[in-house]
Amino acid sequence: MYFLGAVYLTAYYQYFRLDAFSLGFGFAELAMQSLNLLxxxxxxxxxxxxxxxxxxxxxxxxxxxxxxxxxxxxxxxxxxxxxxxxxxxxxxxxxxxxxxxxxxxxxxxxxxxxxxxxxxxxxxxxxxxxxxxxxxxxxxxxxxxxxxxxxxxxxxxxxxxxxxxxxNLPRRTAVVLLSTARLSLAGPGLTVEDLGSAARYRYRYTGLRRLIERNGRYYLLPVGWNSRTGPTYVIQDSEGIRVELLPGTQHR
Structure with missing residues (x-):
């Protein structure tokens, strides 16, 4: 179960250009992933x-x-x-x-x-x-x-x-980043707003979707992400950044 779980997570996150073992999965988590095959x-x-x-x-x-x-x-x-x-x-x-x-x-x-x-x-x-x-x-x-x-x-x-x-990326949990300093983020569907110098968190980034969150790090994708050129962002939670999680777009 551990072997197949490791294979599953490695292939899944490799599609998004991430190393599954750098995400800090434990033995039990890797073994549980093998249940996806059942x-x-x-x-x-x-x-x-x-x-x-x-x-x-x-x-x-x-x-x-x-x-x-x-x-x-x-x-x-x-x-x-x-x-x-x-x-x-x-x-x-x-x-x-x-x-x-x-x-x-x-x-x-x-x-x-x-x-x-x-x-x-x-x-x-x-x-x-x-x-x-x-x-x-x-x-x-x-x-x-x-x-x-x-x-x-x-x-x-x-x-x-x-x-x-x-x-189905738009359906995943939406992420709004609020930052005290401008971040070097750019991608399809991502927008940035300058809320003015009076705001504690001056820059607001929308159009992001959460892939996974591990140990205070948010792995995010722009809503228009594609496998050929789309970037995968790794955001470390800190005092200068506030992360807001919102429902994704739901299609009925």
């Missing part, structure tokens, strides 16, 4: 994958005597016998890596599944040679490949959600 469809796929992997690893028959259960069992065994084709498909997808975005994760996923299927792809009367190389190394390799696929899929999911955040 959807109904992901839970179903994960459950099916775990049950299938257990069946392949132990050779235990699938519980139940129904026609559908027997058909699924035969399908798993047929796939195990054809594991080299699965591995070949994974290698082909790796060679096509630049052309299959955003599905790069499918290559290592098929490789890992193929290696795991190969553990049950021998003839029924074949005797597995003893030792580490017959079981531990292939399973360990399959686990690494699956984790690679999960990290790629997690990074893609985080990047997609970052794009959605940028597309």
């Amino acid at each position: 959807t109904a469809s992901a839970a179903i796929v994960l459950t099916a994958a775990v049950l299938t992997a257990r069946h392949l690893a132990t050779g235990e028959p699938v519980l139940g005597r129904g026609r559908v259960v027997r058909a699924v069992d035969r399908g798993i065994r047929a796939a195990a016998r054809a594991h080299l084709y699965v591995v070949g498909a994974g290698v082909a997808l790796l060679l096509l890596w630049p052309y299959i975005r955003p599905y790069e994760w499918s290559g290592p996923a098929l490789l890992g599944i193929g290696v795991l299927l190969g553990q049950r792809g021998r003839a029924p009367d074949a005797v597995a040679p003893p030792g580490v190389w017959s079981k531990a190394v292939p399973v360990f390799t399959a686990g690494l490949l699956v984790m690679w696929a999960l990290s790629l899929a997690t990074g893609q999911l985080a990047e997609d959600e970052a794009r959605e955040t940028a597309a």
Whole structure:
């Protein structure tokens, strides 16, 4: 959970040109971020994958005597016998890596599944040679490949959600900066007002949206931000700056 949470936050904030580890996330926060991957469809796929992997690893028959259960069992065994084709498909997808975005994760996923299927792809009367190389190394390799696929899929999911955040930026919490001195801020949709020398906070900046706030630092985006040229501002809360948080623009 920590690993996938770190991958998720790294990819998400990298879209906004921020280093997630510089934001000071703790272990528990990183682990909790992995729950972003848990959807109904992901839970179903994960459950099916775990049950299938257990069946392949132990050779235990699938519980139940129904026609559908027997058909699924035969399908798993047929796939195990054809594991080299699965591995070949994974290698082909790796060679096509630049052309299959955003599905790069499918290559290592098929490789890992193929290696795991190969553990049950021998003839029924074949005797597995003893030792580490017959079981531990292939399973360990399959686990690494699956984790690679999960990290790629997690990074893609985080990047997609970052794009959605940028597309709906006006709806996020609006930030008004009041400063005693002029700040070097400029960006699409950002405006500055001079309230006069009589005001304690003379300069007022609007058109900003909060991305995150950590340890007294506000990470802000101008409302017209774009991924190519849009700046990301880091404002340290201090005596010369007052931060006001307001509702963002709500569309009905």
